[in-house]
Amino acid sequence: MSTLPQAPQTTTTPSMTTQSALTDSRLRVVLLLDVRSGAEERFLRAYDELCQQVASVPGHLSDQLCQSIEDPSKWLITSEWESAPPFLAWVDSAAHREMVKPMHGCVKDTRSLRFGILRETDHGTGPAANRGRLQPAPRIGDGVVRHALTFTVKPGSEKDVAAILANYASPESRVDDTTRLCRTSLFMSGNRVVRAVEVQGELMAALRHVSRQPEIREVEEAINPYLEEARDLDDPESAREFFMRAALTAVHHLSVKGAGHSSADIRRHALLYPVKEGCGMAVARLLARQDELAIGGEGAGGRKGRGKKGAPAVVTSTIFHHVDTVVRLVDITGSLDQDPALFAGVGGKRAAAMLSRLVEVGPGRELSDEAGLRRFLADCDMTPVTDRRAADY
Numbered sequence: 001m002s003t004l005p006q007a008p009q010t011t012t013t014p015s016m017t018t019q020s021a022l023t024d025s026r027l028r029v030v031l032l033l034d035v036r037s038g039a040e041e042r043f044l045r046a047y048d049e050l051c052q053q054v055a056s057v058p059g060h061l062s063d064q065l066c067q068s069i070e071d072p073s074k075w076l077i078t079s080e081w082e083s084a085p086p087f088l089a090w091v092d093s094a095a096h097r098e099m100v101k102p103m104h105g106c107v108k109d110t111r112s113l114r115f116g117i118l119r120e121t122d123h124g125t126g127p128a129a130n131r132g133r134l135q136p137a138p139r140i141g142d143g144v145v146r147h148a149l150t151f152t153v154k155p156g157s158e159k160d161v162a163a164i165l166a167n168y169a170s171p172e173s174r175v176d177d178t179t180r181l182c183r184t185s186l187f188m189s190g191n192r193v194v195r196a197v198e199v200q201g202e203l204m205a206a207l208r209h210v211s212r213q214p215e216i217r218e219v220e221e222a223i224n225p226y227l228e229e230a231r232d233l234d235d236p237e238s239a240r241e242f243f244m245r246a247a248l249t250a251v252h253h254l255s256v257k258g259a260g261h262s263s264a265d266i267r268r269h270a271l272l273y274p275v276k277e278g279c280g281m282a283v284a285r286l287l288a289r290q291d292e293l294a295i296g297g298e299g300a301g302g303r304k305g306r307g308k309k310g311a312p313a314v315v316t317s318t319i320f321h322h323v324d325t326v327v328r329l330v331d332i333t334g335s336l337d338q339d340p341a342l343f344a345g346v347g348g349k350r351a352a353a354m355l356s357r358l359v360e361v362g363p364g365r366e367l368s369d370e371a372g373l374r375r376f377l378a379d380c381d382m383t384p385v386t387d388r389r390a391a392d393y
Helices: 040-054 084-091 094-104 158-166 203-212 214-226 236-246 280-296 340-344 349-358 370-380
Strands: 015-020 027-035 060-067 074-081 107-116 144-152 180-189 192-200 247-257 266-273 313-322 325-333 383-389
Touching: 027 084, 040 060, 040 074, 040 094, 060 084, 074 084, 084 094, 084 107, 084 247, 084 280, 094 236, 144 203, 144 236, 144 313, 144 325, 158 180, 158 192, 158 214, 158 383, 180 203, 180 266, 192 203, 192 266, 192 313, 192 325, 203 214, 236 247, 247 280, 247 325, 266 340, 266 370, 266 383, 280 313, 280 325, 280 349, 313 340, 340 370
Parallel strands: none
Antiparallel strands: 015 247, 027 074, 027 107, 060 074, 144 192, 144 247, 180 192, 180 383, 247 313, 266 325, 313 325
């Protein structure tokens, strides 16, 4: 499993922020649980059964169950994985959803945290050193957590759904003293909806805050009849199933600040790639590598010649992934057709050939040909529905 090189990190202007799950660094997953009183033994049985099943999952190394010595209702599950990609492949799968069902009735609340292992104390025991790589260096973040949801609506209802999603009263952006909503961007392609959110602070607190707002509940209720897969957000089990199916994980993010781009010149696009079955993670890896080169390579301007004043540029790129759904959210200067290779995420013939093998390329859309690449990019470009920043909330 190859490692994506980290983008150059510097304290000088322009500055780079980066996050990535697409490395071969070992992963520590922490799951905090609030177990219902009286359900402890049932929870233990469910955990033991889950352990037996997950032991055979590729990439899984170990797990541990802990109970608070201060509050017996608080439990902790930690697991270690060879890297994030096999964990994400498992957690996004239908098999995982079935495995964890017996636990649902035992817990009141859960919170999942994922960490790349950066340092490790070596007591001379040896085996840990052979289990995989450590994260080579700390990443420089920007204090913003990114998340997205995707779902499909019944064919023929697209215009009605777009109108509902575009015309809603925005909730209060301030969640608490440390958390606020920064931006919500919503796009459609055919009958598929993608909603991306940016949160400063605690993501789950922000999502719970939004879900409780009457104006948001009104919108969710209004689109329910149009959904291809029914849901009932008042039913915890139905809501949990929906969010597990719909969640898009931000597996890679890069942004550059201080490169002289005016906010008025920056446009946001969501690109939905037509991924072949079983190729989602490979597409995400390829696009992430290309963004590393375009945004973080050869200085803050990216590839040679693309850092010049007035040249089209990718300022921010976030890659969202779930199974075979890959969405690349990009903030760019210029228009998509000015540099289709850059904006499609294929900066050279080799990358174009690799992507061609991983996605469905329609007639007249050969990625090695600039005209075909433009048509492919136009197909991927989702239609914007609404884009609201904190000032709009």
